[in-house]
């Protein structure tokens with residue numbers, strides 16, 4: 001009888017993600033007027049986090065009982081120390097990561113917040129013009145969005 005084909009070692013999932021689970025996430029495009037149009041705040045994950053040193057938009061998981069807006073307000077307070085006014089929903093993206101995890105991301109526009117930005121969890125934070133975003137190493141789920149922003153196909157106004 002033929003030997004069964006050995007199974008490949010599957011890549012490890014992001015810690016805390018069960019098979020088939022979809023993470024519901026809310027994230028913010030925090031905008032400020034720049035010299036050549038809007039600039040957006042982008043944040044880099046720490047070297048010891050999953051998907052280390054990738055760039056992303058601030059935000060995080062929506063907890064049970066929270067609306068996306070409530071979750072985002074809480075996350076922006078925890079991550080950046082600000083009290084943000086959550087603006088209009090911009091786009092919703094579903095993405096299956098290669099490690100088996102899936103995310104359902106809801107992006108919101110934020111143009112106004114109280115308090116000073118305080119980097120509490122990220123490796124680095126930067127204000128960037130949209131045209132520069134495709135040159136940064138962003139999380140895979142965000143790639144379509146940042147290309148559309150850079151190409152002017154999605155408007156934040």
Ligand SMILES: Nc1nc2c([nH]c(=O)n2[C@@H]2O[C@H](COP(=O)(O)OP(=O)(O)OP(=O)(O)O)[C@@H](O)[C@H]2O)c(=O)[nH]1
Pocket residue numbers: 014015016023025026027050051055056057058059060061103105139140141142
């Ligand atoms: N905040 C944020 N998360 C994103 C973006 N794009 C994207 O795929 N994600 C994914 O959405 C999830 C956000 O949840 P999170 O911030 O609570 O997760 P985490 O991995 O940083 O920490 P945790 O799982 O230990 O709580 C992560 O799996 C992250 O990879 C983005 O632009 N912003």
